[in-house]
Amino acid sequence: MLLGGYILLEDKPSNVLDNTFSYDPIGLIRTPFDSPDGMPIQPTGADSVTGTVKVEESYADGLTDLAGFSHCILLYHFHASGDDAPLQVEPFLDDTQRGVFSTRAPQRPNRIGLSVVAIESVTGQELTVTGIDVVDKTPLLDIKPFVPEFDIPSDVHTGWLDASESKIDSERADERFL
Ligand SMILES: C[S@@+](CC[C@H](N)C(=O)[O-])C[C@H]1O[C@@H](n2cnc3c(N)ncnc32)[C@H](O)[C@@H]1O
Incomplete structure (x- = not known):
């Protein structure tokens, strides 16, 4: 899988040779959702949804100590989206670009x-998680522990989302990004 593109900054780091970055998935996220259409749009709307996160055997040792955390951050590749990448979009929670x-x-x-998900268990190569808002077989790029002291700033503003906050948990995705 190839992620990344041209770096236009003239002072790019000397170890970035060809302006691209390549990442191999470390595992797969399994969920009950076969399609992006009709599913929750954020983990807060999926708190009763259980999924599994299975890493390749060669990465299993890296799960050591994760069971001591209640939540983790999953980073993944949106594999089931259309190829377009418009810079203005109409998000699920709004009717404005x-x-x-x-x-x-x-x-x-x-x-x-x-996605910030709750860790239910860690066994061997596999995490069982709840609050998962991704399509089945989403390629996993990384897992990090969620740490409120690191991840929750004290003074937060949420821009255009302020007007939509009450809909976040109940809103379901439609076909707009397929
Ligand atoms: C609005 S995104 C939010 C995902 C994540 N919590 C975030 O903030 O980056 C969630 C929606 O993306 C879509 N989606 C989920 N997994 C996907 C995948 N693997 N490929 C493409 N679209 C996906 C579904 O429509 C889902 O409702």
């Missing part, structure tokens, strides 16, 4: 998604 980087739309220049 918004800059893609002010949204969590799956169609974006680098199709990287993130």
